[in-house]
Amino acid sequence: MMFKIDNELYSLITLFIFLAVIPQFLSIYNVRLLSVGLLYGLAAVGFNLLYGYTGLLSFGHAMFWSAGAYGLAIGLVKLNLDPLMSILLAFTLTFTVAIVTGYLSLRHTEIYFAMLTLAFAQLIYALIIKLRDITGGDEGIYGIPRFPSDIGGYYYLIYIIVFILVILAWWIVRTPLGLGFQAVRDNPYRAEALGLDVRRVRLISFVLSGFYLSIAGMLYAPLNRAITPDIAFWTFSAIIVIMTIIGGSKNVLGAFIGGLIFIYINTQAMNLTEFWQLTLGIILALLVYLAPYGIVGIFERVLRYVRGG
Amino acid sequence: MDINLFIVQLFNALFFASILFLISSGLSLIYGIMKILNLAHGALYMVGAYITFTVVILWLGLSWYSMVIAYIASIAVVASLGIYIERILLKPLYNKPQDLQLLLTFALIFILDDIVKMIWGAQYRAFPTIPGWSLSVGEYQIPVYFIATILIALGVALLLHWFFTKTIYGKMIRAISYSLETSAILGINTDKLFALSFALGAGLAGLAGGVAVPLYTASPGMGGDAIVLSFAVIVIGGMGSILGAFVGSLIVGLSRVFMAIIYPVFEIALIYIIMAIILMFRPTGLFGREMRERR
């Protein structure tokens, strides 16, 4: 059970201590914003298990977020199930989606994998719109109950789950399983030659990462108490990719920070100007050149500079 | 279905496929040579549409010759935009992690959408009249613009074929798509050819926008609607293959139009199902081949 406490864990713990205290000093709106930030961060961490650690770029991860959100909302609102059964329903849905799409798309890598996941995600988006008796179609599902009902309390529910899952991700990449992910990312042929079942490793990573997104979606639906199909659209998948790259796909910390920061960049861009898309676009483009290894990359460079390395 | 209806529906499908081909051939070309999935391709298509709209409606007035001038203007403007994007924005990223190129093209969607809104406003921009008359097939009509569009798409396909098989530049670009290193060793100026191919791909997107706008309606963000189906097209056909884009467009166009008649619930789903099935049996799409690894 031994593991080395490293800089990344220190940073994560510090960040989480900060995140535990800071809501006390924030307005209710900012707590809400931070809740969304935590969920985006969780999504980025989950996505990064597949992308940064296993080397597979999925362009359809919105399907897992919406599987979780819709599974829970359908259970709670449409089928009147109790929360536990609804969560179970959401997990079953996620698992089915992950296994089927994973089985079919993991025959491919690189761009074809990305395109296949995109296709499946769009198929699910089309299904959500079509199956309106179950999903509410484009009008979505509203009136999802929230517990605890106040944002301040719900923040801490999100916080606890996100904390556990982020630390779990940190942990997983340090276990043999996580080492296997990274080996498959670096050199699948050599990994195969060494006796690693590459397709199985990829599938595990895909499903695991799907569950992270699904849990984020499950927490998101009650936060907003209503959902519409835009969380299944391809642009949301793109945002998941983008925020991970912004933060830095090298480690868990980077992805998590990426999610948190993307929310703030997005919000601030809209506050600054009518042309928020242009502003957001320019900020993203600048990050490409100024922070090619993500925001965490900048931290590291600064740290190395301070230490005189 | 009587024969006349079948014929007009066939032309509907071919028209739709032609627009798809013009969009996706550029997308596929850029991917094949540069290994960049240009997410902003739809935005370039949008710019092309606005340029043609401006030239024909705001400046010259509708006529066949103004349409030709507008198409050329669309190609020229969007292709030069492509050169700027490639030289200024993409080139510095060639030796950086590949995901940065993706991020950049995504940022470009935002930037181009808002710039278009700044210049042309947010309102719908459309041709007041559709150029040309219609051919009658029984009680149905085929606008002559459909036929013109289909001919343009065919012409572009033949031109691209000629370009890649007969001209020295085309041959060099093909060489690059097989092996970057070998091409460099052979003394091919890969740097210049990257710019050329990006400009060519962008120009095709511009032409697609120009050809589409008289029958469609231009608005900022119209590119996002167009791009997803062209992803499906190039995956079905094989990424990097112009022939693949051609056949893929036909498959998507035909299946969409005839599914809308036979079983409309499946109209969109079918495209993605075809895509998944083809990839299961031919991992690189119908006409794709194992490509060189990314740089």
Place this chain on the structure above:
Amino acid sequence: MSEAVKYVLEASELHKWFGNVHAVNNVSLKLSRGEILSIVGPNGAGKTTLLNLLSGIVKPDKGRVYVYLNGDRKDITGRSPYYITFLGVGRSFQIPNIFDGLTVRDNIRLSILTYRRLINRFNRAYSSFNDVEEEVEKIIEIFSLEDSEYRYGRELSHGERKKLDIALSFAQQPNILLLDEPTSGLTYSEKLEMVELIRSLRREREVSFIVVEHDLDVVREVSDMLMVMHEGSVLAYDEPDEVVKMSEVISAYLGGEVI
């Protein structure tokens, strides 16, 4: 010593065509425990293809491949590389094939964890298996990778990559190692080091080797047996000194090509 105990690997009458090219033409060999067999020949002689046939990466069109396991002769023709690896046949690659995003230590850990079937565990840190760590230490020592232990694969020199590549295979306790040009691109002193390494591996674990090599000095230094290939066929297959005596071989192939 009975035959089954003495031998570790056998190939009989292997053929492989690539289109019209007869890449491997009727090659048979037998490898004894602890033996070092070198294969030489000009480019395109079919050496690497032969290694690929033996390690299962390429399937032969004709002929069989066997390994000897606990006294049994086992037919492994057409089996997956993954299966053959677990039967104790490791191999290295001409262009070093390692994990660039992992440290040298993690590279070796990965290899051992996979071999010991611990790779799917997620209840412990991968660095917390004591016996694996001991093994890692040992391998780092054998391959003298101490200086680069904590560096990433992408930061290694060519020589270090070559060593790590072999170490990855060696860590899986193979009976047989198939090495594809282990000294290509190395400096003279690195070559000497590599020769010494191969010898010590044999000493340490009684590993048998098939080495595809260009450098005749290395070949003569380490080999027990020498095979000369040309256009897919075996030209000579004997002890090195005997082969070298065959003057026509030297002048025609070894002389021009290698030295």
Place this chain on the structure above:
Amino acid sequence: MTQVSDSRREWVKLAGVGVAGLAVGYGVGFLTAPERVREVETPVEGLPGVPDEPLKIGYIYFMTGTLGTYGTNAAAAIELAVEEINRNGGILGRTIELTSKDEADRERVLDNISKMVQDEGAEFVVGLDSSGDALKVIPLVEDELQIPFIVTHAATPKLTECAKRRFIFRISMYEEPIDIMAAQLVKELYEGDVTTVANIGPDYAYGYDSWAIFSGTLQDLMPDLEFLDPIYTPLFTTDYGTYIDQIKASGADLLFSSLWGGDAATFFKQAIAKGLFDSVKVYMNAMLGATDTLEAIGNDNVPDNVDVWGSGRYWFLYPPHDVYPLNRLFVENFRGKTGAYPPYVAATSYTAIYAIKKAIESAYVMKGSWPDVDEIISALEGLTVSGPMGPVYIRPEDHQGLYDVFWGRLRRGSPTYPIPILDELVVYPPGKVVPEPLTTMVSC
């Protein structure tokens, strides 16, 4: 010059001057800022119990993307209303300040509304184009924000028909009365002339509901009609050729359409190019009466061989300018600001601001000091406010704004108007077509 184009110009300038200029500009702006504020300040004698700080109103519409035209027009109209009100001393002396967000940031709609209310202190929010969004905000507004929220565009019957909301109002006419009137109009004008009815609409709730309401009502009125299977076009359809020829092949002579915005224009033009109106005799499009859609159709595309009917939530020529000067003034001022004839979102959002003003003022009269939220809600319930579309009555039972419903026949607008217009307007009073409160023809 509009504020929109002001900031647009600013941006272009900024882009030209570059980063250095931006930095200098910030510095100069910082130094000169206090003086500018003093210039603008106009002394207002305070009414008793009225806070000094400005009243903040937030609005949210699609400002970007393919629906961006709705938001930019709504924003212009809201700014127009606010300029007018502020010029005349604000609401009880309180000036109005605006804040806005973009509905096109799809996943963040609720966050952005929360921001306006909880962070920026907006006391009212108006807006929403998407029906999904209008339903999505219900839990947030009713349970958490608890401020008056006036929907001005989203048309789903579910918003006001399924339950009485406490804080949410809709001032714009919604789809059900318009579709019911369409059916009545068909009976009135075309009984005996048409036999077969087809539908084309978007493949989502709005399309399904519209057809259910229209065909349901029409079937009761004219049971002999043949109703064909409705055609629904998927999201992002730009190419309607296959549907047009299907409709043609089906032999329909009445085509009902719930396509809207750019889609309505695209379909219409392709229908003309493919000669659809050789066989279809009557075309009814519930959302055709939108000036932005008509601009995209163009004067040259008005066919002679078919009766085209359009409706909407407001038509800029009704009530007639000579008898109802408020509409004339609105049209003139809106044209002065944007150069365009006002589309319906402009009128409804403009009216929403005046509804807020009137509700506050009447609640103030009763109370003698600034009213709280509950008092404003009570004042909004049963309020009648004059908008460009005529007097609007906010029904207290379901918070739905009621005013005249119209259908008009499409005519060339030239030479007077650069866009096609609706002529021969048939106007029904709301009592004739709006269902009883909290009854519905769609499933909740």
